[in-house]
Amino acid sequence: MAERHIFVLQLFKTLHRTRQQVFKNDTRALEAARIKINEEFKSNKNEASPKKIEELIKIGSDVELLLRTSVIQGIHTDHNTLKLVPRKDLLIENVPYCDAPTQKH
Numbered sequence: 436m437a438e439r440h441i442f443v444l445q446l447f448k449t450l451h452r453t454r455q456q457v458f459k460n461d462t463r464a465l466e467a468a469r470i471k472i473n474e475e476f477k478s479n480k481n482e483a484s485p486k487k488i489e490e491l492i493k494i495g496s497d498v499e500l501l502l503r504t505s506v507i508q509g510i511h512t513d514h515n516t517l518k519l520v521p522r523k524d525l526l527i528e529n530v531p532y533c534d535a536p537t538q539k540h
Contacts, residue, residue: 439488446495447476453499456522457506 450472458464509517
């Protein structure tokens, strides 16, 4: 049981670290994500079912992976233009069937 609590706390911290990286310099998105993460954990803090807890951990882990690997920031440069700002960890060679992607320089 204590192991599960430690894993939940680690997931909570990881989600917040990922939020800070993904939404860097976007105060509105940072705050919205902070509130959402805290609300989700708070609303489930009294969950006692091991099966439900495992399900919630899986959802949280999936969300963290999705944020880390799929979200790219965009900056409005004027009313019709959006500049995409991908993080360096997203810039990998995307070669089909490549078992070990390489970093772009």
